[in-house]
Amino acid sequence: MIIFGLVVAAGLSCLSLLYVSAQDNALSDTQVSKIKSNCISTKNTLNQLHTSDALLRVNRGQIYELIQTKLMDKFNERLASNKLGGENFKTITTNYGTALDGFRQDYKLYEEQLSSAIAIDCDVHPIAFYDAIKSARTQREAVYADIKYLNQFIDQYQSVLSQFDKDYKAASKGVSR
């Protein structure tokens, strides 16, 4: 009985999802004609965005990667070799690395989605074009979330560094006394 109930609930939720997505895909005739008439200008905007985001990905990705490999990793190693602990630093660096992988992956998906949107002939397939842009928008939001996430870990690392600095100063004063 419980299984039957679960199956019915799953079926109903699937139907409601299909209904919602069908509603999402329904574009008015005016909107379709708007997409068709703005086709060239929209494609130009998408192409510009594609190019500027590629540059942003290269430059930003490089800074994020170098912060990890040339600063965080090196400082963690130095703390470890001096037996000063630094477990907090290591945890944040590991999480930062995972977030950086997520950024790379999400950007790849976003770029592929945007490229496929650009490849669609909006004069012939306006609805497919609109849907592709919608998906690319969602993917771009994911990339932005990754950036926020990375910045959060950088802030965390900075605050742990400040605390470490304070503790070190306090310990040094204690030794000198």
Next chain:
Amino acid sequence: MALQKIKNRFLALTRCKFAVMIALAIIVSIILVIISLTIYRNSGAVQLDLSRPGYIDVRDKATVSDADFHNFSSTGEVNQKVIDEFRALFVKQVKKVESADAFGGDPLNPKSLGIDADEANPSQ
């Protein structure tokens, strides 16, 4: 009988060794190109490659050198001077990251692209 046939074919092939070698070299190179292009696409390297056509305008704006990144040494003692030095290096790079809101905004919003639903169709 079948063995003899294979043997004869092999002998015929050995007679035109040069042609076989060329054909094999072409096949091997095609396979290697397919493999390398697959890796190039799947690894995400294609997204970082600004030498592709269409990126001419932004190519020279890409950061090609990491000379700005002072390499912090992973060896040596840790003292107040080292901590201060690391902190200064870290803050310098963090400022770069915080200077611009990368991937912020909403350029793919249908409204900003001019493909949003009409005022006349509020149901959209």
